Each structure stands twice: as C-alpha cells, then as structure tokens.
Amino acid sequence: MTEQASISNHDVAGWRDYLELTKPNVVALMLLTSLIGMLLAVPGMVPINILILGNLGIALCAGSAAAVNHLVDRKVDLKMARTFNRPIAKGRIDPTKAILFAAVLGLAGMAILMVWVNHLTAWLTLASLVGYAFIYTFWLKRATPQNIVIGGLAGAAPPLLGWVAVTGEVHGHALLLVLIIFAWTPPHFWALAVHRKEEYANAKIPMLPVTHGEAYTKIQILLYTFILIAVTLLPYATHMLNELYLLGAVVLGIGFLYYAVAMMRNKNKNAGMDAFKYSIVYLMALFVVMLLDHYLLPTNIVS
Template sequence: MRNALTLSRSLDEPVWRWPDLITLGKPRVVLVMLVCVVVGMALATPSLPPLAPTLFGMTGIGLAASGAAAFNHVLDRRLDALMQRTARRPLASQRLPTAYALLWASLLSCAGVGLLAWQVNALTAWLTLASLLGYALVYTAFLKRATPQNIVIGGVAGAAPPLLGWTAITGQLGPEPLLLMLIVFAWTPPHFWALAIHKHTEYAEAGVPMLPVTHGDAFTRLQVWLYGWLTVAVTLLPFVIGMSGYIYLAGVLVLNVRFMVWNYRVWRGRSSAAPLAAFWFSIRYILGVFAVLLIDHYGSSYFS
C-alpha cells in the first residue's frame, strides 16, 4: 500500500527534462541577439571579420545571454506562474528545481564571460558582464517591478549585442557601434509595449507595473506611435553620418513605412489584433534593418 501511494505521489509531481534547461536560455531571443552581434562584427571591418574572434565572440556572448535569460526565469518565476503566457515555463510550473536553474544560469554566465576574456578581449568581456548584470539584476529584479519605464531604462542592456559584436573584432568603442546600439534601444519600447497592450490583463493581475497597467492602453498606444517615429529617425542616422549608402537608405525606408503602418494601427486602437501583429512584425523589422546594413556594407564594397 505504501509503495502504491509513493508511486501515485511521484506520478503527480512534475518532471523536468534536459530541454527545460535549454528553454531557460530563451534560445529564440538569443538567436535574434546573435544576428545583431554578427552585424556588429561585419560592420567593424571592410572585409569578412576574422574567424577566431567571430566564433569565440558569438559563442561567449550567446552563452552569457543564455545565462542572463536563465537568471530572468529564476527571478520572475512567481510572476510567470501568474501569467498565462509564461505559466508553463520550467520554474513557473515547478518542473525544474530553482537550485538547478541557478546553477545552470551561473555556469552559462561564467563560461560566456570567461571565454570572451580568454579568447576575445577584456573590453568585450566587461561589457558583456555589464549587460548581463543590467538585464538579470537591474531590469528583472528592480526596474520591472518599480517603474512603468522599465522597458526604456532597461533597454540599454538589451541593446548591447551589436556593440559587443563590434568590440569583439576591434577591441575598442566608437560612434558607429554606439549608433547600432541606439537603433536597438529606440526600437525596444514600441516593440515591447505592443505586446504589453495585448497582455494588459495578465500584467495587471500579476501586479507588474507595465505602462498599459499604470497609464492605460490609450496612452501606451500613443507612446508606441511616438517611439516608432524616434526609431525611424535613428535608423536614418547611419546614412546621414556616412556609415551606410543608398542601398541601406532604400531598404530602411521601405521597412520604416511598413513599421509605421503597424504602429499607426496600434495607435488608432481600432483592431484588438493590431498590437500582437505589430509585435511580431517588429522582430522582422529589426532583423531587416540589420540585414540591409549588411547588404549595403558588402554591396557598396563590391561595387566601389
């Protein structure tokens, strides 16, 4: 009888598997980040970036980003359990013990920063560590719960990937990588606030002071529209300062028109489906902006 009760109890307990550890690292988010890293690396040199710092840089930055995402899972596990979108995450559903997740996050983070310091350069390692701490601790542990401007302030850490890619190749800072970082920084609020509008009820029930919860949907829709125009202005700066040419200008103008069409639909508020659709398009938009930067970079070199 006792064995039967033990077996029944064990069957009721959630079981974690190795894919849960991969899930902690938010691989799809990290993949988008690595695309931005590659663009920063490519733009840092007139030709193809050298193989060794490219491979070690991508690996180190990817590991550190996965570690930061895992720390985010740990710190947000109670909030995640209250929201339908995140309730099935490994820690929120209590499949994975918190101690295992902390160990995994620490291993990923130390391995990533250590690899960058060993095989790339100290500047990239320190900047990656600062981004990791900024996202995992400053944003997740404090800003997310403290202010509706959490996305704007915390966006600095999330905007770092192209800057890290540049420093991995050159070992130094400059106006160009800071501009690449500024593009991601300006894009982050309209990207994430569109999702926040769609998930307004869940954030409110979880007690997270996202902008739609504290200031209402109408105000947030206006901010999406205004920050969208800021993003448009910033994405034109590479052409203005001579960092890119007419290939980039033509491509980014097309992308910006489509981007602002979606932001306009969010602003007007006539469709409940518009915020989520705008959120998904904004991911394709930022990838497209960096793609045309690459095409212009190598296309201009080919035709010159």
C-alpha cells in the first residue's frame, strides 16, 4: 500500500514538472542574448516597460516551443539517458495538458508582444516559435543530419527579437548577432551529439555522428569553429563594437578552438561533453563582453 501511494505521488505533476517543460536553462540563455540585443540597440538604457514585457513575451513563447518539443519527442526521450525522466515521457504530465499549457504560454507571450511591445517583434517571435516547435521538431530533426544547421536559425533569433522590441525595425547589426549564434549552434550541438552518439542511434535520430561517423563530425566541428571565429570578428570589422570586444572574441575563440582540436585528437572520451559545456560558457561570455564594450567604449551603432 505504501509503495503504491509512493508511486502515485511520484506520478502527480508538480509545478517543477511544468517548469521543466519550458526548458528553463535554454530559455535563460536565450533571454540573455535577447536582453543584450535590446541593450546594444540603443546608446543609453532601454525603456523599462520594453525591457520587462519584451523579455517576458519572448520567454513565454520560447517556453511554449520547448513544451511542444517535449510533447513531440516523448517517445524518443525514453530512449536517451539525459531525457528519459522528462515529465511527459514518464507520464507525470498528460499530453493533452501539455498541449493546453503550451497554447496558454504561446498565446500569452504573443498577446504581451502585440499589445505592449510591437507587432514586428510579435510576428518574428511567432516565426521563431513555429520554426523550432514545428519545422525543426516535427520534420528536420528526423529528416536530415543537417537538422541542427538548418533549424538553428530559429534558436538564433533572440538577439534580433530583443533589438526589434526596442527599435521596431530590423538592423544589419542585429542580423550579425543572429549570424553569430547561427554559426555557434552546429559545433555546440554536434559536440553533445558525439558524446551521445549511441543514444541518438538507438532513438533513430539522424544526427551527424550517427549518419556520417564521429571522425567526420569532428572535422565539421573544427571547420565550423573556424567559421564561428571569423563571424565573431564582424562586429568589430563593421564598427559595431570596439577593441575590448575584439580581444574577448579572439580569446574566447581560441578557447573554442582548443576544445575542437581536443576532440580531433581523440585522447579524452569526455572531450565532446567538455566542448559542449565550454560552448555554453563561450556564448554567455561573448555576449557579456559585447555589453561591456558597448557601454565602456560607446559608439553610434544605429544609422
């Protein structure tokens, strides 16, 4: 009787399960880039209502997309060590409730952006939501080993969304921020995919290490790291940012290159996970350096 009660209590969804549906760690990183996109868009401070409501709307839509991802991948999640205990996969949250939860988050986020921010931000956020939750999750993820490259555009949108929330327009410098995250996504995610190759193979997800092998994937990671380093120099080359950013981008890029080469050398079985963890620190640090450069060495970035 006690054991049955324990199982029953374990299966009841709590607020933490619904929070997990939103992938809070991923959303937090997205919000960091969105926030910095806002701050880079203007020489001074962002209006507080846009700062709060803009990021809230973006966060709710991102959480909605994440919940759809949990829902669609619930059977796949059971086959992978890092995801088998997710709330829908384990039955703690019913799929119908998950759909309702995702819909409420998405509609609330869109309403906030439409009413209190601007329509362009709302539509771009919706496009990002659809790109990740439906085009990537439903189709690309299972259709091609280039899934993360093509689908990465949706995840690269937050700094653009933040910029547009403040200015109401798409600017070339905002697109540079998108390009940086777009170039960062493949080496970031493929490093994890190498480490979890057997799990992806078991789940029949055609990640690059599964379809083309680890050696080929590691070469791609190295090549994309060079591309990423080159792309991160563009904000300096276009006079968007200054020498402080250039120094930070070069140092952080050398660090990324170190981990990519370490994977190529194949002497550490955890090199893939080490590279994956560094890539997260890399992106956070790069955007923080952007912000420091913007305020310590101000320049007119919006023409």
